[in-house]
Amino acid sequence: MIVDAQKKSGLGPVDLTTVQERVYQTLRLGLLKGEFLPGETISIRGLADVLGTSPMPVRDAVARLIAERAVEQSGPRSLRVAPYVxxxxxxxxxxxxxxxxxxxxxxxxxxxxxxxxxxxxxxxxxxxxxxxxxxxxxxxxxxxxxxxxxxxxxxxxxxxxxxxxxxxxxxxxxxxxxxxxxxxxxxxxxxxxxxxxxxxxxxxxxxxxxxxxxxxxxxxxxxxxxxxxxxxxxEPNAGQGSSRGAKSVPASRGRALEQA
Amino acid sequence: MIVDAQKKSGLGPVDLTTVQERVYQTLRLGLLKGEFLPGETISIRGLADVLGTSPMPVRDAVARLIAERAVEQSGPRSLRVAPYVxxxxxxxxxxxxxxxxxxxxxxxxxxxxxxxxxxxxxxxxxxxxxxxxxxxxxxxxxxxxxxxxxxxxxxxxxxxxxxxxxxxxxxxxxxxxxxxxxxxxxxxxxxxxxxxxxxxxxxxxxxxxxxxxxxxxxxxxxxxxxxxxxxxxxEPNAGQGSSRGAKSVPASRGRALEQA
DNA sequence: ATTTTCGATGTGTGATCACAAATCAAACAT
DNA sequence: ATGTTTGATTTGTGATCACACATCGAAAAT
The missing domain is CATH 1.20.120.530 (GntR ligand-binding domain-like)
Structure with missing residues (x-):
């Protein structure tokens, strides 16, 4: 054995959670805190950009949110926060x-x-x-x-x-x-x-x-x-069903997660 | 307009669901039909191999199953079907x-x-x-x-x-x-x-x-x-399991029901 | 015989690239 | 002025690659 377990009791365990997990928790908290509007369209690349990572972890996190019905696909190639129905x-x-x-x-x-x-x-x-x-x-x-x-x-x-x-x-x-x-x-x-x-x-x-x-x-x-x-x-908007072909989401785009 | 919609009324609409979706449904059905044992370890690459696709769609599908608590990570780099607790x-x-x-x-x-x-x-x-x-x-x-x-x-x-x-x-x-x-x-x-x-x-x-x-x-x-x-x-008997997932499933199959 | 070490293999994770389809805006034709 | 088309851009999807870490087996040392 090279070296015994150093007992520098000043430093504790390091955060070894995965990036995907942190992205997921961040998005989840954002959803709960109301930083996303119902029906607001989101983009994997966009979120990755804001969060400062590659699209990959965001992709996994969003897949989980889709399974929880918090996010849904509004079309073949578009995602949005679950709208109000x-x-x-x-x-x-x-x-x-x-x-x-x-x-x-x-x-x-x-x-x-x-x-x-x-x-x-x-x-x-x-x-x-x-x-x-x-x-x-x-x-x-x-x-x-x-x-x-x-x-x-x-x-x-x-x-x-x-x-x-x-x-x-x-x-x-x-x-x-x-x-x-x-x-x-x-x-x-x-x-x-x-x-x-x-x-x-x-x-x-x-x-x-x-x-x-x-x-x-x-x-x-x-x-x-x-x-x-x-x-x-x-006036502003009414919730629309999960049918496709809806343009949705007024320009009243609420802030969708600010800093990185 | 180049050409009208050809009316070959012999052929109907084609399945245009995504591969990820089909993988998800397949795994889900397999879970429900009992083709996986509780606690059985699974591998993304292994499943992809069996299903005949690349690991990518499987990865997304598994992320959804994790969100549904049907699959869980048993370690930093390993997945398994939710065990019996x-x-x-x-x-x-x-x-x-x-x-x-x-x-x-x-x-x-x-x-x-x-x-x-x-x-x-x-x-x-x-x-x-x-x-x-x-x-x-x-x-x-x-x-x-x-x-x-x-x-x-x-x-x-x-x-x-x-x-x-x-x-x-x-x-x-x-x-x-x-x-x-x-x-x-x-x-x-x-x-x-x-x-x-x-x-x-x-x-x-x-x-x-x-x-x-x-x-x-x-x-x-x-x-x-x-x-x-x-x-x-x-008495951990050696029941036959129709586990079609990857290789794995070590000899400890009898204990697959307990925990870990 | 038992323990340790170490290398080969396989793992999920993350990044990058390719692609077809959808979207949006400007330019077109009516 | 209005409806249509077209082309550039952006999207999710899927494939491929790189990497660090876990696992397990065999060889080596005790």
């Missing part, structure tokens, strides 16, 4: 109510971590503050953190993954409503209130009440989104 | 009971197609016959057809997709139990009976009963699988 979105909401309702019920009945309640309260407080301050990015992130904190307490890791891919599809749509500040603020006000109900239900291990609170939360935000889209579709 | 599998069963139970309930309450019942009865009959004849491939396919025929009647296409990716994960595990003929035959016998209950429930639009039947079906097959795996892990 009323019927489809409504279906996803129904599914989410079932799945996330089940997760909440299970969390309320089986949770163990004694710090859970305090953590939920803290997160909910931060949502309220961020919303009041007009910091919708933080409020959105906080909302996501709250829900997943609850679902994690259900003790079914695979459920977390499934729900998270569902959020990946509803994410851009929810985020697109951020254009309407007033609506967004009221959405969070209601949300915080419902979250409090959920916390209380979990505290007293009332599974049915927890399920009711979370499903109500999902339904409420869905109604808001629907109202927003309906109002917005008066 | 008891806790994980149990979680998937719970999720499936929720989702497929919901789909069944909704199908029973909202179905419209007047031919639905007859189609279900026909499929169930074919399962029974195939099982009696020892043709488990057909019986397995029939079972899948039955379930998805029901879920399709729920009128929520996105739900179908989600459930189908869940089957993609439980598929190889279910199929691996085919080594035990006796168990498999009894499994189908019980299944056919439960399916009849489900049909009856749907016929009289009894949502709760339909949900009960389907969840029972899932739970029953889960118990059988669990019993099989438990027995198989005690």
């Amino acid at each position: 009323a019927a489809e979105h409504e279906a996803y909401i129904r599914i989410r109510m079932q799945l996330e309702g089940y997760a909440s019920e299970r969390a309320a009945l089986t949770w163990k971590d004694p710090d859970l309640l305090e953590r939920l309260r803290e997160i909910n407080r931060s949502i309220s503050e961020a919303s009041d301050a007009g910091d919708f990015d933080s409020a959105l992130a906080g909302n996501q953190a709250f829900h997943f904190e609850v679902y994690a307490a259900a003790g079914l890791p695979p459920l977390l993954e499934i729900v998270s891919t569902l959020w990946l599809r509803t994410g851009p749509i929810l985020a697109s409503a951020r254009q309407d500040d007033a609506l967004f603020e009221r959405l969070f006000q209601i949300g915080v209130q419902i979250h409090d109900d959920a916390i209380e239900a979990i505290a007293r291990r009332d599974g049915a009440a927890a399920r009711r609170a979370i499903t109500l939360d999902i339904r409420a935000s869905h109604f808001s989104i629907r109202r927003f889209v309906k109002r917005a579709s008066g | 008891a806790a994980e599998h149990e979680a998937y069963i719970r999720i499936r009971m929720q989702l497929e139970g919901y789909a069944s309930e909704r199908a029973a309450l909202t179905w419209k197609d007047p031919d639905l019942l007859e189609r279900l009865r026909e499929i169930n009959r074919s399962i029974s016959e195939a099982s009696d004849a020892g043709d488990f491939d057909s019986a397995l396919a029939g079972n899948q057809a039955f379930h998805f025929e029901v879920y399709a009647a729920a009128g929520l296409p996105p739900l179908l997709e989600i459930v189908s990716t869940l089957w993609l994960r439980t598929g190889p595990i279910l199929a691996s139990a085919r080594q035990d003929d006796a168990l498999f035959e009894r499994l189908f016998q019980i299944g056919v009976q439960i399916h009849d209950d489900a049909i009856e429930a749907i016929a009289r639009r009894d949502g709760a009963a339909a949900r009960r039947a389907i969840t029972l079906d899932i739970r029953a097959s889960h118990f059988s699988i669990r019993r099989f795996v438990k027995r198989a892990s005690g």
Whole structure:
């Protein structure tokens, strides 16, 4: 043996994740944060350029996003973020109510971590503050953190993954409503209130009440989104089906990932 | 215009799907049919070789399967079919009971197609016959057809997709139990009976009963699988695996069901 | 006999190139 | 002014190559 394991305890392990993985996580986060608009066309080469890599890793990452239905092919040679389609979105909401309702019920009945309640309260407080301050990015992130904190307490890791891919599809749509500040603020006000109900239900291990609170939360935000889209579709754009031959996407191209 | 569309009405439209898509569908079907064992290592080049293409399309297809958790990386440079992990599998069963139970309930309450019942009865009959004849491939396919025929009647296409990716994960595990003929035959016998209950429930639009039947079906097959795996892990017998993937699949086939 | 070493082989990853098809804009013809 | 065509550009797809690392087998050293 040449040399023993050097014990320079000053340096730790190095990030050895693959480029493809980092690209995937970046795009995923961007989708969740609403940096892409529903229906926005994307290009592998374009993304590679912005991210500072070759098209290859982006290609793999996009393939995964396609499998998760977050990205779809709008034609033989074009990709776009999944557009808003009323019927489809409504279906996803129904599914989410079932799945996330089940997760909440299970969390309320089986949770163990004694710090859970305090953590939920803290997160909910931060949502309220961020919303009041007009910091919708933080409020959105906080909302996501709250829900997943609850679902994690259900003790079914695979459920977390499934729900998270569902959020990946509803994410851009929810985020697109951020254009309407007033609506967004009221959405969070209601949300915080419902979250409090959920916390209380979990505290007293009332599974049915927890399920009711979370499903109500999902339904409420869905109604808001629907109202927003309906109002917005008066002029700018309406979601179009996955049929080909659609030109789509107004010039209102939102920022699609800035720096490298 | 150079030339009109030639009207040789003898030839129809040509399959213009991409190679990647066909590879994906092939692998997916193979997974569902049980041509891969849980935990079996696979190689991109090997699959490409077998399928007669370059590694490129396989790479994209596998990326999608990874996103669906049907394939996972077992190391920095190696891939394998998702192995059987008891806790994980149990979680998937719970999720499936929720989702497929919901789909069944909704199908029973909202179905419209007047031919639905007859189609279900026909499929169930074919399962029974195939099982009696020892043709488990057909019986397995029939079972899948039955379930998805029901879920399709729920009128929520996105739900179908989600459930189908869940089957993609439980598929190889279910199929691996085919080594035990006796168990498999009894499994189908019980299944056919439960399916009849489900049909009856749907016929009289009894949502709760339909949900009960389907969840029972899932739970029953889960118990059988669990019993099989438990027995198989005690005595790693050399069952024949129709693994058509690449070379690989070392002698440790008996342990393919456990983990790693 | 057991352990170690080391080389051959195979792996996923990433980059680069080729290509047909789709898109867009300017120039055309009406 | 308007609808059509055409040509340059960009797209995803697929093939090929290079590379670092993992794996495994045989030879060597203990």
